[in-house]
Amino acid sequence: MTLNLRTSSAQRNERMAAYLFLLPAALLLIVFSLIxxxxxxxxxxxxxxxxxxxxxxxxxxxxxxxxxxxYSDLLRVQLVTLEPELGDDGQPQRDDxxxxxxxxxxxxxxxxxxxxxxxxLTQFDxxxxxxxxxxxxxxxxxxxxxxxxxxxxxxxxxxxxxLALAMLxxxxxxxSNFFRTVYFAPVVTSMAIVSVIWFFLYNPDQGFIxxxxxxxxxxxxxxxxxxxxxMLSIILMSIWQGVGFQMIIFLAGLQEIPxxxxxxxxxxxxxxxxxxxxxTLPSLRNTTIFVAISxxxxxxxxxxxxxxxxFGRGGPEDATITPILHLVNEGFRGSQRVGYxxxxxxxxxxxxLAISLVQRRVLTQKEA
Amino acid sequence: MTTxxxxxxxxxxxxxxxxxxxxxxxxxINYAVMIGLAFFFAFPIVxxxxxxxxxxxQIAGDMRSLxxxxxxxITTENYSCADYDLATSxxxxxxxxxxxxFERLPFGRIYFNSVFVTASxxxxxxxxxxxxxxxxxxxxxxxxxLLLTAVIAMIIIPFEALAVPLLLQVNSFPWIDGSxxxxxxxxxxIFPFMADAFSIFLFYQFxxxxxxxxxxxxxxxxANIFTIYWRIIVPLSLPVFATVAIxxxxxxxxxxxxxxxxxxxxxxxxxxxxMRVFFGQAPRQWGDIMAFASLATVPVLILFLLxxxxxxQSVASAGVKG
Numbered sequence: 053m054t055l056n057l058r059t060s061s062a063q064r065n066e067r068m069a070a071y072l073f074l075l076p077a078a079l080l081l082i083v084f085s086l087i088x089x090x091x092x093x094x095x096x097x098x099x100x101x102x103x104x105x106x107x108x109x110x111x112x113x114x115x116x117x118x119x120x121x122x123y124s125d126l127l128r129v130q131l132v133t134l135e136p137e138l139g140d141d142g143q144p145q146r147d148d149x150x151x152x153x154x155x156x157x158x159x160x161x162x163x164x165x166x167x168x169x170x171x172x173l174t175q176f177d178x179x180x181x182x183x184x185x186x187x188x189x190x191x192x193x194x195x196x197x198x199x200x201x202x203x204x205x206x207x208x209x210x211x212x213x214x215l216a217l218a219m220l221x222x223x224x225x226x227x228s229n230f231f232r233t234v235y236f237a238p239v240v241t242s243m244a245i246v247s248v249i250w251f252f253l254y255n256p257d258q259g260f261i262x263x264x265x266x267x268x269x270x271x272x273x274x275x276x277x278x279x280x281x282x283m284l285s286i287i288l289m290s291i292w293q294g295v296g297f298q299m300i301i302f303l304a305g306l307q308e309i310p311x312x313x314x315x316x317x318x319x320x321x322x323x324x325x326x327x328x329x330x331x332t333l334p335s336l337r338n339t340t341i342f343v344a345i346s347x348x349x350x351x352x353x354x355x356x357x358x359x360x361x362x363f364g365r366g367g368p369e370d371a372t373i374t375p376i377l378h379l380v381n382e383g384f385r386g387s388q389r390v391g392y393x394x395x396x397x398x399x400x401x402x403x404x405l406a407i408s409l410v411q412r413r414v415l416t417q418k419e420a
Numbered sequence: 421m422t423t424x425x426x427x428x429x430x431x432x433x434x435x436x437x438x439x440x441x442x443x444x445x446x447x448x449i450n451y452a453v454m455i456g457l458a459f460f461f462a463f464p465i466v467x468x469x470x471x472x473x474x475x476x477x478q479i480a481g482d483m484r485s486l487x488x489x490x491x492x493x494i495t496t497e498n499y500s501c502a503d504y505d506l507a508t509s510x511x512x513x514x515x516x517x518x519x520x521x522f523e524r525l526p527f528g529r530i531y532f533n534s535v536f537v538t539a540s541x542x543x544x545x546x547x548x549x550x551x552x553x554x555x556x557x558x559x560x561x562x563x564x565x566l567l568l569t570a571v572i573a574m575i576i577i578p579f580e581a582l583a584v585p586l587l588l589q590v591n592s593f594p595w596i597d598g599s600x601x602x603x604x605x606x607x608x609x610i611f612p613f614m615a616d617a618f619s620i621f622l623f624y625q626f627x628x629x630x631x632x633x634x635x636x637x638x639x640x641x642x643a644n645i646f647t648i649y650w651r652i653i654v655p656l657s658l659p660v661f662a663t664v665a666i667x668x669x670x671x672x673x674x675x676x677x678x679x680x681x682x683x684x685x686x687x688x689x690x691x692x693x694x695m696r697v698f699f700g701q702a703p704r705q706w707g708d709i710m711a712f713a714s715l716a717t718v719p720v721l722i723l724f725l726l727x728x729x730x731x732x733q734s735v736a737s738a739g740v741k742g
Contacts, residue, residue, distance in 0.1 A: 071561065078552065081615045089585075095585055238461055239670065242676075242691065246464065248695060248696075249468050260488050296461070380583075384587070397580075
């Protein structure tokens with residue numbers, strides 16, 4: 053009886069202590085993450101501006117509920133079949149190369165109310181027919197395309213590069229500590245700062261990189277100044293800055309692999325490649341999953357490099373615009389449409405969530 | 421017989437020699453690759469440091485040759501400053517020279533902003549996140565499972581997606597000094613980042629691995645829960661504290677998007693945001709920019725050099741692998 057009483061009072065104490073310990077973090081997470089998350093959801097259905105309009109009586113004009121308008125403005129796309137221009141003879145016109153001549157996208161989109169507020173995203177030919185893809189926010193789709201390009205290149209390249217570096221600096225050789233430090237050095241420089249340095253190095257006329265490559269008769273490249281190479285320039289610099297971090301994580305993983313696994317496999321006649329394939333890689337499974345997932349999430353948030361190196365424009369010709377840059381430009385700069393930016397935030401959040409769930413499932417399934 | 425064994429011995433010696441040669445060649449290739457990579461990772465940083473000691477006019481021209489890496493016509497004009505005022509971190513221009521970094525912006529103040537904000541987040545964060553993880557890992561209370569799931573779910577939410585609504589929210593937050601907004605302040609850069617789901621998760625993973633016997637023995641001795649946290653769990657968990665501190669420090673030393681939105685001038689801006697502003701300001705003098713970048717980078721590099729070996733160990737023992 054007395055024992056029972058004592059345990060229950062001990063339990064009560066423990067419960068009280070638990071809540072006290074949780075309180076500061078919980079409060080901060082609620083105020084600075086949960087509430088903004090809920091208000092992003094709410095704002096995405098309104099036309100909330102960044103700076104509320106003042107009404108004549110001095111009060112602030114409240115935002116209107118506009119349903120799914122922000123979402124449809126963000127996501128609406130339409131496929132338009134283009135008919136070739138007809139000549140005076142009623143036959144399709146051809147240009148000097150013998151290609152069919154199509155009307156200009158703008159003429160078509162301006163011509164009908166159905167396409168109001170939409171502009172050209174891209175055109176493509178399929179089975180001899182020309183299609184025009186129009187979107188109400190082509191920049192958004194372009195930003196998705198760009199960030200997927202970034203993720204698809206950076207995640208595998210950076211992860212395998214990091215593993216290779218970790219294996220190099222894990223060798224028991226002289227100066228391995230020195231190399232470790234040099235490879236990691238870019239990680240401790242902040243991204244905004246090295247973006248400026250690389251902007252200087254990438255300069256097509258007098259930058260160091262083109263001058264250096266010209267020794268090997270490579271280049272010159274336009275780097276950030278040309279739409280075809282701008283994203284690749286961002287990718288190269290991002291890998292340079294970030295790979296050292298994953299290297300350290302892999303290095304920590306490598307150092308946990310028991311030495312006798314290698315000795316046993318060497319006795320069985322395994323060569324270095326086989327040891328890598330059958331000892332190193334399986335032992336690093338969890339580490340690799342962690343690195344791949346965290347690099348993916350980080351890569352989707354691509355913003356700082358692009359903002360600094362393109363002065364917030366994501367240029368040239370939207371070649372480096374990303375969802376987060378688009379969000380900041382819509383919600384904070386320029387039009388300052390917080391409602392619209394919140395819709396971008398919600399869609400982006402769902403996207404990142406879906407991708408990391410799928411990735412987690414795919415990567416952890418191989419276990420069996 | 422003797423000739424046979426002599427032959428065998430000679431053959432073995434030759435084989436050993438060629439194995440030795442092969443080993444030397446392999447080791448040479450190994451070093452060549454590692455030195456090439458070292459060049460790849462170091463060249464921007466070396467160019468930055470060397471250029472910061474050159475006159476503005478010379479920097480771009482030197483990129484055409486090895487001079488990019490060689491200090492010549494060394495000058496400290498990019499760093500120069502007559503009568504530095506510690507309070508305002510202003511200084512008057514040195515006569516007869518291009519205005520340098522310190523003469524163009526209150527660099528000391530900006531530096532302090534970065535250090536103060538980063539240190540506050542790291543120290544405050546270590547406390548609140550480890551406390552929360554302690555409750556989740558080692559105490560019993562209703563709703564524990566649910567809270568743990570919530571924390572793990574929050575790891576995925578990118579802060580970037582919350583920035584704009586958060587900006588509206590802090591715009592009308594009161595502060596203890598009587599002001600009615602958090603915009604353009606230190607607190608706006610500190611409190612949103614103190615509690616961090618990923619840090620809680622790292623602490624949780626470590627704490628759950630500490631044997632229960634430790635707390636039970638202490639409880640029998642009459643220790644209360646706060647003593648167990650402070651006297652037993654914290655001292656046993658130094659590697660995870662170190663790892664979380666390093667991860668948080670690296671993240672917030674580079675903090676960019678949020679201070680870009682929530683601060684207005686150099687009074688509260690941290691280094692990365694000030695760099696973007698400075699970079700966009702005419703005249704764009706590369707010497708000053710390189711001096712800025714060097715000063716923002718070198719102290720952190722030195723810190724890393726000092727703690728390098730220890731850092732790898734702490735990442736390994738804190739089990740940063742999800």
